[in-house]
Amino acid sequence: MxxxxxxxxxxxxxxxxxxxxxxxDTAVLLNDVTLRVDAGETVGLVGPNGxxxxxxxxxxxxxxxxxxxxxxxxxxxxxxxxGQVVFGGQRIDRLPPHGIARLGLVxxxxxxxxxxxxxxxxxxxxxxxxxxxPKEVTRALETVYGLFPILRERGGQLSGTLSGGEQQMLAIGxxxxxxxxxxxxxxxxTGLSPRVRREVLAKIKDIGRTGITxxxxxQDVSLAFALTTRNYILSxxxxxxxxxxxxxxxxxxxxxxxxGVAGTA
Amino acid sequence: xxxxxxxNALMNAGVYxxxxxxxxxxxxVARIINLAHTAFYMVAGYCIFYLVSTAGLxxxxxxxxxxxxxxxxxxxVYRLLIDPMREHETTVLxxxxxxxxxxxxxxxxxxxxxxRSVPAATAGYATILGVRVSFQYLLTLGVLAGALVAxxxxxxxxxxxxxxxxxxxxxxxAEVMGMDESRTATLxxxxxxxxxxxAGAIVAPLYIxxxxxxxxxxxxxxxIAVLGxxxxxxxxxxxxxxxxxxxxxxxxxxxxxxxxxGAFSLGIMILVLLIRPEGLFGVAFEEER
Amino acid sequence: xxxxxxxxxxxxxxxxxILVLPGRSILFFGAVAxxxxxxxxxxxxxxxILTMASIFAIFAASWDLISGVVGQLSLGxxxxxxTAAYTSALLNLNxxxxxxxxxxxxALAAVVAGLAVGIPCLRLKGQYLSLxxxxxxxxxxxxxMVFSSVTGGELGVSxxxxxAPTRLKEYYVAVVAAIVLILAVWKITxxxxxxxxxxxxxxxxxxxxxxxxxxxxxxxxxxxxxxxxGLAGGLYAHYMRIAGPSTLSVLTSFQPIIWVIFGGIATxxxxxVGVFVLFPLVEVLRVAPELRMLLYAASIxxxxxxxxxxxxxxxxxxxxxxxxxxxxxxxFTRRACRVCGTALRVPQEKGVPSGG
Numbered sequence: 001m002x003x004x005x006x007x008x009x010x011x012x013x014x015x016x017x018x019x020x021x022x023x024x025d026t027a028v029l030l031n032d033v034t035l036r037v038d039a040g041e042t043v044g045l046v047g048p049n050g051x052x053x054x055x056x057x058x059x060x061x062x063x064x065x066x067x068x069x070x071x072x073x074x075x076x077x078x079x080x081x082x083g084q085v086v087f088g089g090q091r092i093d094r095l096p097p098h099g100i101a102r103l104g105l106v107x108x109x110x111x112x113x114x115x116x117x118x119x120x121x122x123x124x125x126x127x128x129x130x131x132x133x134p135k136e137v138t139r140a141l142e143t144v145y146g147l148f149p150i151l152r153e154r155g156g157q158l159s160g161t162l163s164g165g166e167q168q169m170l171a172i173g174x175x176x177x178x179x180x181x182x183x184x185x186x187x188x189x190t191g192l193s194p195r196v197r198r199e200v201l202a203k204i205k206d207i208g209r210t211g212i213t214x215x216x217x218x219q220d221v222s223l224a225f226a227l228t229t230r231n232y233i234l235s236x237x238x239x240x241x242x243x244x245x246x247x248x249x250x251x252x253x254x255x256x257x258x259x260g261v262a263g264t265a
Numbered sequence: 266x267x268x269x270x271x272x273n274a275l276m277n278a279g280v281y282x283x284x285x286x287x288x289x290x291x292x293x294v295a296r297i298i299n300l301a302h303t304a305f306y307m308v309a310g311y312c313i314f315y316l317v318s319t320a321g322l323x324x325x326x327x328x329x330x331x332x333x334x335x336x337x338x339x340x341x342v343y344r345l346l347i348d349p350m351r352e353h354e355t356t357v358l359x360x361x362x363x364x365x366x367x368x369x370x371x372x373x374x375x376x377x378x379x380x381r382s383v384p385a386a387t388a389g390y391a392t393i394l395g396v397r398v399s400f401q402y403l404l405t406l407g408v409l410a411g412a413l414v415a416x417x418x419x420x421x422x423x424x425x426x427x428x429x430x431x432x433x434x435x436x437x438x439a440e441v442m443g444m445d446e447s448r449t450a451t452l453x454x455x456x457x458x459x460x461x462x463x464a465g466a467i468v469a470p471l472y473i474x475x476x477x478x479x480x481x482x483x484x485x486x487x488x489i490a491v492l493g494x495x496x497x498x499x500x501x502x503x504x505x506x507x508x509x510x511x512x513x514x515x516x517x518x519x520x521x522x523x524x525x526x527g528a529f530s531l532g533i534m535i536l537v538l539l540i541r542p543e544g545l546f547g548v549a550f551e552e553e554r
Numbered sequence: 555x556x557x558x559x560x561x562x563x564x565x566x567x568x569x570x571x572i573l574v575l576p577g578r579s580i581l582f583f584g585a586v587a588x589x590x591x592x593x594x595x596x597x598x599x600x601x602x603i604l605t606m607a608s609i610f611a612i613f614a615a616s617w618d619l620i621s622g623v624v625g626q627l628s629l630g631x632x633x634x635x636x637t638a639a640y641t642s643a644l645l646n647l648n649x650x651x652x653x654x655x656x657x658x659x660x661a662l663a664a665v666v667a668g669l670a671v672g673i674p675c676l677r678l679k680g681q682y683l684s685l686x687x688x689x690x691x692x693x694x695x696x697x698x699m700v701f702s703s704v705t706g707g708e709l710g711v712s713x714x715x716x717x718a719p720t721r722l723k724e725y726y727v728a729v730v731a732a733i734v735l736i737l738a739v740w741k742i743t744x745x746x747x748x749x750x751x752x753x754x755x756x757x758x759x760x761x762x763x764x765x766x767x768x769x770x771x772x773x774x775x776x777x778x779x780x781x782x783x784g785l786a787g788g789l790y791a792h793y794m795r796i797a798g799p800s801t802l803s804v805l806t807s808f809q810p811i812i813w814v815i816f817g818g819i820a821t822x823x824x825x826x827v828g829v830f831v832l833f834p835l836v837e838v839l840r841v842a843p844e845l846r847m848l849l850y851a852a853s854i855x856x857x858x859x860x861x862x863x864x865x866x867x868x869x870x871x872x873x874x875x876x877x878x879x880x881x882x883x884x885x886f887t888r889r890a891c892r893v894c895g896t897a898l899r900v901p902q903e904k905g906v907p908s909g910g
Contacts, residue, residue, distance in 0.1 A: 061441055071352050097440035107441045115434045118427075126431045129424065130443035178443060298681055346855065353862075354681060355627055359815050360858060362808050367851040480804050484692055487685055521700045528696025531689035538686050539674055 013086075014039040014182055014213050015060070015105070020083035020093075022052075022059055029055040031237040032083070037182065037215050042208040044228035044245070045217045047258055051234040053217045054110050057184045060085055060215075061107040062097035069096075088181070102130055104181035108188065112171040116160030120151055123159050123170055127177030137177075144173040147203055165196035172203070182213045189220045201227060221259045225249060233258050268396035270513045276402060276471070278509035279409035283464035284482060285489040285501035286416060287457030293433035293496030295450035297347060297357050301365040303479040303486060305458050309335045309465030310474050311372050314383050328466045335462030336455050343454045348447065365479060373476040381474040401470055408467050412460065413502070419456070420498070429453055433496060484527050485512075488534035494547025503545060508533070574892060576873040576885055577866075581823055584830075588729050592722055605725045607833045608732035609789045610813070614825035615739045616782035617810035622820030623743050624775040625755030626675070630687040631810055633671060633694060634664040634780040636802035638787030640698070643711040643797035653717055657788030664784025665777045672776030676769050688807070695802040710798025717792040724793060731789060739782055740822045751775060755820075816857050818864025827866040 015037040022030040030052045037043045045053050058064050059081065068079040085093040092100050114123050124144060128137045145152040148169040154162065159170055168188050175183055185204065189197040197220060205227045208214050218224035225231065225245035233241040233248065235258055241248060248254055288302050312331035316322045322330070342364060350356045385401040392398070420426035432439040432449045440446050472478070489508050493500025508530050515529050516522040537544055572578045588604065613635055621627045642660035645651045651659070671690050675683050698705045705711060718724045742748055750771050753761040762768045791797040800806060810825070817828025832853070839846030861868035874883045875898055877891035890897055 063437055063441070066437075066440060096445070097437075098443045098445045101441055101443035109438060109441070113435055113438050115431050115438070117434055118430060122427065122430075126427055126439070126444075127442055129428060174442070298685075346859070350858075356815075356858065356862070358627070358629075358681070358684065359811055363812060363851070363854045363858075366805075366808065366812070367854075370846075370850065484688070484804070487688065491682075491685060524699035525696045528693040531692050535674065535686055535689050535693075538678055538682055542678070542682055 012039055013037070014088060015215065016084075016086040017056070017060065018084040018086065020056070020059065020085065021081070022055055022064060023078075023080040025078045028237050030059065033234070033237075033239050035232050035239060035242070037213055039181075039213055040211055041230060042205075042214040042216060042228045044224045044231035045215060045234060046219075046221050046224060046231060047234035047240075049219075052237040053234050054186055056234070057107060057110075057186050057215070057217055059093075060087075060184060061105065062092065062095055062100040063107075065094060066097050101178060104179070106175040106178045106180040106183060108171045108175045108183065108185040110186040111190070112164075112167045114159035114162070114167050114170050114174070116158070118159060119156050120159050120162070120170055121155040123174050124151070124177050127174035130178055136179075140177045140179060144176050147176070147206065148173050164191045165193075165200060168192065168200050169203070172200075172207070176207070176212075180212060182215065183207065184215045184217075186217045187219055188216075189218060189223060197223060266517065270510075270517050272396045272398055272402075273516070274509045274513035276406060277512060278506045279406055279413075280464050280468050281482070281485060281489055281509055282413060282502055282505035283409055283460045284486045285493065285505050286413065286498055287460040288486050288490050289493070289496055289498055289501040290429070290433075290453050291457045292490065293498075294429055294453040295343075295351070296436075297351060298354075298361070299454075299457075300358065300361040300483060301368065302361075302457070302461055303482040304365040304368040305335045305339055306461040306465040306482060307372065307474075307476075307479040308338070308368055309462040310383070310469040310472075310478070311376055311381075313466045313469045314376070314381050314474055317383060328463070331466040332459055332462040335465070336458050339458035340451060340455050344451060348451070351450075365483075369476045369479065376474075376476070378476060383469040383474070385470040405467050405471060409464070412463055416456070416460065425449075425452060481527060485530050488530040490544075491534045491542075492537050492544050494544030497544065497546040500544055500546035574885065575883055577823070577870045577883070581826070585733050588733075589726075592725060596722070598721060601721060601725045603834050603837050605728040605793060607830050608728040609786050609793065610809070610833060611732050611826050611829040612735050612789070613783050613786035614810040614813045614817075614829050615736045615822050616779045616786065618814045618819060618822055618825045619739055619743065619751075619782070620775050620779035621811075622814060622824075623748065623755065623822075624751045624772065625758075626687075626772065626775065627684045628687045628779070628807075629684045629811070630671075630689065630691045630807050631779075631783060632802050632804070632806035633667050633687075633691040634783035635787040635790070635806060636691060636694065636797075636799075637667045638664040638784030639791040639797040639801040640705060640711065642788040643714045643791045644704070646714050646792070647711060653715060653788070653792045657785060657792065660788035660791070661781050661784035664780040664787060666780075667784075668777035668780030669773065671780075672773040675776075676772060688804070691802045691807055692804065695799050698799055698802065706798070708799065710796050710800075711791075712796040714791055714795045714797065716795065717789065728789060728793065731785070735782055735785060736822065736826060739778075742778065743822055747771070747774070812854060814864075816854060816865055818866035818868075821864070821866060824864045824866040828864070831865065 013036045017033055017035050020030055020033045021028070033052070033056060035043075035045075045056065047053055055064065064079065065081060068081065071079065081093065083093070084091060087100070087103060087105050090103065092103065092105070095103075115126060118126065124141060125137070128140055131137050131140065150166055151170060151173055154166065159167065162170060172183075172185065172188070188200050188204065192200065201223050204214065204216065208227065216224060216228060225248070228245055230244055231242070231248055232239050233254065240258065241251075241254055243251075248259070284303060284306060288299065291297055291299050291302070309331045312334055313327050316327035316330060317324060320327075346360055346364075347357055350360065385399070389400045390397050391400065391403065418426075420429060428439065428444045428449045429452075431442070432444060432446055436446045439449070485508060489501060489504035492508065493502070493504030511533070512526050512530060515525055519525060572582045588608070591604070592601065613631070616634070617628060617631045620631075638657075638660035640660075641663040642653070642656040645656040645659055646653070667690075671687060675686055678686055699707055702708070716724065718727050743751065750761070750766055753766065754768055754771060754775075758768055787801065790801070813828035813832055814825045815828070816832055817826065818824025832850075835853075836846060836850060839849060857865055870883075873886055875886055875888075876883055877894060877896055877898060879896045880891060880894040882891060882893045884891055884898060888898060
């Protein structure tokens with residue numbers, strides 16, 4: 001169960017990233033990034049490959065700090081993080097990922113990363129690790145099955161043998177089991193056929209409607225903009241634009257340069 | 266002859282499985298190759314010897330104390346020395362080597378270089394498959410099997426077990442799901458050393474104690490871990506069975522086989538490393554893909 | 555050149571290359587002290603310790619070459635030591651060859667062992683490579699026991715000819731061999747080949763990509779390492795007058811690891827420091843067994859915790875400084891680099907950030 005159950009009113013910032021910079025050795029991955037996600041919003045993060053979108057999500061989830069702590073003193077250990085990440089009014093940029101998860105911020109990672117050798121059910125149970133009450137776990141399971149009935153069907157199957165779309169649903173379902181306040185989803189449509197993509201993103205929209213705040217990183221801009229209220233465009237490790245889906249799509253220059261879309265979908 | 270081979274192999278398989286499972290767990294979860302693992306097995310054996318023969322404690326109590334002692338030692342060393350250096354794989358390897366040597370010296374110091382033995386808990390024999398098998402042997406085998414079943418239950422049915430299995434596959438995502446990776450690793454070290462300690466304590470009456478007894482099992486455990494697949498528990502069990510049987514065959518059927526035991530296991534290990542490094546059931550760590 | 559001109563040149567070289575750095579000076583005068591010691595002090599036990607330390611220093615340096623410099627961590631270095639020891643001993647006993655012949659031949663056998671280990675290990679990396687190296691000496695040890703009629707089994711091959719007619723001469727053979735051979739190893743690491751070795755350790759993929767034939771150099775490294783370890787093995791066999799299964803044991807493999815990590819890995823001189831500090835220490839403490847183990851453990855643990863680079867680099871760090879521009883070492887007393895003239899920073903107090 002997430003701690004700090006303070007209810008934030010709508011339009012209060014649930015997540016604030018302030019001046020975040022991340023460097024691995026001499027490579028600058030994030031450069032003075034500032035953004036915010038208000039409670040209840042679905043915010044999009046788009047931009048070309050290599051812009052730093054995944055790094056941003058990883059940093060917010062605590063993985064980059066964790067990596068730095070682990071690798072301290074080794075040859076690969078020159079990782080620098082500057083700036084702040086504030087979640088629910090609390091600074092989280094020095095917390096370990098499991099502490100951040102406990103506060104209600106969960107990552108659905110790039111490439112899905114299910115626990116391949118575990119069954120679908122075990123994956124979901126792993127997501128519920130922080131949930132103490134077994135009844136809560138059952139309830140969460142039912143919610144996830146409601147969203148993704150296929151997961152109930154495939155409960156005993158090894159998650160590594162699922163199709164791409166099914167794995168994506170599993171990854172999202174697993175994250176939902178943690179009862180998150182903020183869901184950070186990293187490129188869910190990668191490697192999926194257009195039909196499955198639409199399915200998955202429709203589900204994400206449904207999840208957003210239940211009140212869970214979502215930060216969505218997506219390559220498929222047209223699909224993303226259909227879901228999101230507000231968006232940030234990231235390019236070459238910087239935020240280059242912010243606005244609603246309509247605003248951004250209307251801007252010819254932005255569209256051509258960063259969004260690679262020749263018109264609305 | 267066949268009976269002898271099987272009986273011999275079965276006991277060895279049990280001990281090797283106990284050691285290999287723990288070793289594999291530590292590699293899979295904590296990501297360390299602990300070359301001092303069998304040294305803990307040795308320490309437990311000496312503890313039993315001391316507690317039973319010298320201090321005169323009843324056997325069950327002595328076993329419990331030995332296991333606890335080994336677990337405490339392992340966890341303390343792990344937290345203080347190894348955990349801070351876990352990303353320096355080379356340093357960890359060397360630390361565990363140094364630790365093993367220190368433990369060996371300690372045993373040499375306290376108990377001398379003579380061969381020691383521990384009296385058996387039970388007397389009497391049964392005859393199975395035409396082979397005379399002591400009740401001590403059967404009892405030991407039973408305890409070993411029971412311990413392995415217990416480990417299986419913990420891994421499959423408990424939250425800790427789930428955390429262990431998840432961390433073993435992808436420690437980053439395990440963290441993201443709220444599992445404290447450091448704590449999971451420490452608990453894994455505790456479980457692994459408990460298995461090594463239990464093995465050492467109950468097998469002590471059947472084998473001989475001497476300060477270098479950790480070397481042979483170490484090479485065998487390494488061979489099993491590689492054969493079964495570093496980090497795979499199924500692999501450890503299968504590997505233990507295969508190696509124990511192969512060893513038994515070599516000892517009984519090949520002339521001068523006793524000397525070739527270790528060489529044979531390691532030969533297998535090298536072949537596996539060259540042909541199929543992930544072993545029979547090996548798993549690649551997700552975060553390294 | 556006349557004698558005087560030559561002596562002048564020698565003196566200038568000495569001042570310019572050795573005296574200029576405290577670290578090198580210490581090593582140089584240490585070597586001189588070793589050579590001069592018997593003139594003042596002839597206690598046989600002390601000589602014995604130093605003789606063995608010299609032989610082991612060669613062995614340790616050979617380990618540092620493959621494991622430290624090239625980064626292929628060898629957990630089974632005894633294979634080279636033992637192969638050479640047995641070869642030398644057997645040639646000596648069965649063919650009556652003198653040490654001056656058997657030792658190089660033994661080393662040659664060790665080079666062959668280097669091929670036998672290096673080639674299969676080309677496909678392995680990291681921990682898997684190390685595990686594989688662990689296996690080779692044990693396999694050979696098993697075979698040694700099986701063919702005990704030839705190898706003497708548990709008891710080994712004994713009755714080997716002395717290294718030299720007197721204890722004193724043996725001492726000098728060992729010390730001179732150590733100085734020459736370890737300098738040779740160091741020269742290798744400081745040469746073009748050495749640069750390639752370092753590159754392989756840093757980033758093998760990148761080295762391969764820039765056109766270096768990494769498999770060739772890795773096998774070369776194993777062979778060179780085997781050569782020097784083999785020379786040590788041969789010397790050992792003739793000094794101890796016996797070659798037994800202990801020369802192939804896991805403990806023999808682990809010893810250089812401890813010595814070199816303690817002294818300073820990938821430096822070569824660290825190997826020397828490690829052996830000459832730890833080996834006499836362990837020997838001397840034989841009289842107080844409890845203390846011995848405690849000290850042994852404590853010194854290893856403390857060094858790894860607080861001087862993770864090793865004892866020698868820690869000392870060097872305090873005596874010398876690296877020029878920020880040309881990377882050359884300078885004595886800590888200097889204000890400007892002796893090679894490029896860049897100003898050297900005055901030592902800062904702790905806590906002042908130095909960037910990154």
